[in-house]
Structure formats: structure tokens, C-alpha cells
Amino acid sequence: GMENPTLTFLTPTLMAGDRSLVAVVAHELAHSWTGNLVTNATWEDFWLNEGWTVYAERRILERLYGIEFTHLQAVSGRNDLRAAFKNFGEDSPYTKLKTDLTGIDPDEVFSSVPYEKGFLFIVAVERAVGREAFDGFIRSYIRNFKFSSITTSQFVEYLTKQLPDAAKKVDLNRWIHEPGLPDSAPEFASGMIDDVRNVRVRWDQGERDLRAAVAHWNTHQIVLFLEELPTRLPEADCAALDNLWVAQTKNCEILLPFYCIAAGSSYRKVFPAIRDFLSTIGRGKYLKPLYRTLHENPETRALACELFEEYKDRYHSVGRLAVQRILEK
Numbered sequence: 001g002m003e004n005p006t007l008t009f010l011t012p013t014l015m016a017g018d019r020s021l022v023a024v025v026a027h028e029l030a031h032s033w034t035g036n037l038v039t040n041a042t043w044e045d046f047w048l049n050e051g052w053t054v055y056a057e058r059r060i061l062e063r064l065y066g067i068e069f070t071h072l073q074a075v076s077g078r079n080d081l082r083a084a085f086k087n088f089g090e091d092s093p094y095t096k097l098k099t100d101l102t103g104i105d106p107d108e109v110f111s112s113v114p115y116e117k118g119f120l121f122i123v124a125v126e127r128a129v130g131r132e133a134f135d136g137f138i139r140s141y142i143r144n145f146k147f148s149s150i151t152t153s154q155f156v157e158y159l160t161k162q163l164p165d166a167a168k169k170v171d172l173n174r175w176i177h178e179p180g181l182p183d184s185a186p187e188f189a190s191g192m193i194d195d196v197r198n199v200r201v202r203w204d205q206g207e208r209d210l211r212a213a214v215a216h217w218n219t220h221q222i223v224l225f226l227e228e229l230p231t232r233l234p235e236a237d238c239a240a241l242d243n244l245w246v247a248q249t250k251n252c253e254i255l256l257p258f259y260c261i262a263a264g265s266s267y268r269k270v271f272p273a274i275r276d277f278l279s280t281i282g283r284g285k286y287l288k289p290l291y292r293t294l295h296e297n298p299e300t301r302a303l304a305c306e307l308f309e310e311y312k313d314r315y316h317s318v319g320r321l322a323v324q325r326i327l328e329k
């Protein structure tokens with residue numbers, strides 16, 4: 001989505017038919033405060049927009065669907081972050097919250113880091129001072145900086161003044177200026193996550209008749225299960241996943257991790273569906289991981305190049321360039 005003031009743009013892939021992707025709607029609307037009312041001064045401070053907005057989005061989800069659901073999303077976000085760390089390299093400067101983009105096109109290093117690491121940092125501060133004190137801080141922060149653009153150091157200065165306890169308990173320098181995640185990064189517990197991990201244990205023990213165990217799962221539990229599986233599976237396992245969830249969904253959030261598994265496993269049965277997906281979906285969030293997986297598997301590398309050549313003119317220039325970089329590696 002794109003949070004144009006009073007005219008949010010949303011990608012059609014959010015209309016999954018099951019109302020499962022409202023988080024993005026909440027996200028774009030939350031940008032009215034964090035992003036549009038208080039804005040990052042430079043792209044090096046992008047986390048101020050996105051970390052805060054993911055935090056706001058999840059506070060809205062917590063009110064709508066409860067803490068269990070919200071923590072499930074946070075864990076999924078953490079998986080995205082782990083993937084970004086892997087792509088950049090654990091010690092890469094692009095895993096810092098405050099980046100140095102001298103001579104670098106911000107689009108080139110766009111990732112989940114400002115979103116999910118920013119979110120974790122804000123939760124760390126919230127947990128250090130308690131929610132009540134933190135909510136007071138949010139209000140004063142927005143009021144103080146409304147209609148202005150601020151840098152990370154302005155934020156840190158304000159935080160240190162308003163919440164001196166947080167500045168003592170949370171290693172601000174470690175969070176903001178160093179790569180990777182501190183060991184003390186917030187963890188999230190939820191029965192919905194336990195449920196997914198328990199079924200994973202049964203899956204690892206060889207059980208495949210899991211229909212009853214997952215019948216009540218929501219979209220995000222299915223996504224978490226799929227994204228935590230290895231990307232190379234035997235054909236029979238791909239078929240089991242296909243039968244369990246994929247054959248009857250149009251939800252791109254579920255299709256993407258499954259297609260990544262199918263690509264990594266050379267599961268040819270769904271190659272026509274992958275072609276269909278890459279010919280109709282232009283969202284970088286989906287294009288990049290799927291092309292990356294196709295490219296990493298020597299058996300599908302040629303297919304990745306073929307599909308890209310055929311459909312690249314349908315993609316937005318930013319997404320096209322990102323995929324081109326992946327295929328050149």
C-alpha cells in the first residue's frame with residue numbers, strides 16, 4: 001500500500017476474499033500519524049516512519065483480534081527480518097536501523113529491516129517503561145513533532161529526555177547504530193504460534209494427515225507454518241501441502257511461501273501456476289523472494305531468467321530492477 005494523505009493506494013492482492021489482510025489497511029491509515037504527520041527527514045531515518053507504523057498497525061490488530069493474533073503477526077515479521085539479515089549478511093550495515101545511504105539508491109536496499117527491526121525496538125522501549133507510560137510518550141511525541149520532518153538523533157534526544165528510564169534500560173546505540181538484533185530483543189508468545197509449532201513437530205515425525213489439526217487455522221498460521229518449512233521438500237510433501245491449503249486458495253500470502261517451496265523443490269506440477277503468478281502479480285514483496293528461490297535452485301535458474309524476460313515489462317521499474325539484481329548474482 002501507499003499512504004497518500006486521504007487517498008491510500010492498496011494493491012489488489014489484499015482483496016483475498018477472506019478479509020485476512022486488513023493489517024495493511026490499518027498500516028496505511030496509521031501512517032496518517034506516523035509518516036505523514038511526523039515524517040522521516042531522510043531515507044536514512046526511514047525506520048521512524050515504518051517501525052512506528054508497524055507498531056501502530058499491531059496495536060490496532062490487538063484491539064480488533066486480540067494479543068494472540070498480534071503476536072502471531074510479530075513472529076511472522078521476525079521471520080521476514082531473519083530473511084533480510086540472511087540476504088544482506090548478518091553484519092551488513094543495511095541491517096542497521098539508522099543507515100548510511102551515501103551514494104546508494106534507497107530503493108536498492110529496501111527491506112523489512114526498518115519495518116520489523118524498528119517495530120522490535122519500539123516494543124523494547126514500551127516493555128522497558130510499561131504501556132501506560134509509553135502511551136503517554138506516543139501522544140507527546142506526535143504532538144511535539146507534528147507537521148515536521150525529524151531525524152533519528154532528534155528522536156533519540158526526545159526519547160532520552162521524556163523517558164530517561166527507557167534510555168537506561170534499553171541499549172539505544174546497540175539498537176540504532178549496530179547491525180543485527182540485540183540478544184535482548186522482545187519475544188512473543190501466543191497459543192496460535194504454539195499450535196503451528198506443535199503441528200510442525202507432527203509433520204517432522206512424518207505425519208501428513210493433518211487436515212483436522214489445521215482445520216481451524218487462520219491465514220497467518222498457515223503462512224507461518226509454510227514459511228518455517230525448508231524450501232526443499234520431497235514431491236509427496238509438496239503435494240500434501242498443495243492438497244491441504246493451496247489448491248483452494250487465491251490468497252497470495254499463502255501462495256507465495258508455497259510457490260517458494262515448490263520452486264526450491266523443483267515441484268513441476270505447479271510451475272504453470274508460478275508462471276501465472278509472475279505474469280499477473282507485480283508486487284515486489286512477492287516477486288523478490290520467488291525469483292530469488294527460483295534463481296538459487298540450479299534446476300529452475302533458467303526458468304527464472306525465462307519468466308523474467310517474458311514478464312519484466314509488466315513490473316514497476318523498482319521491482320524490475322530488484323529482480324534483475326537477484327538474477328545477476
Ligand SMILES: [Zn+2]
Nearest residue numbers: 027031050053
Ligand atoms: Zn508503511
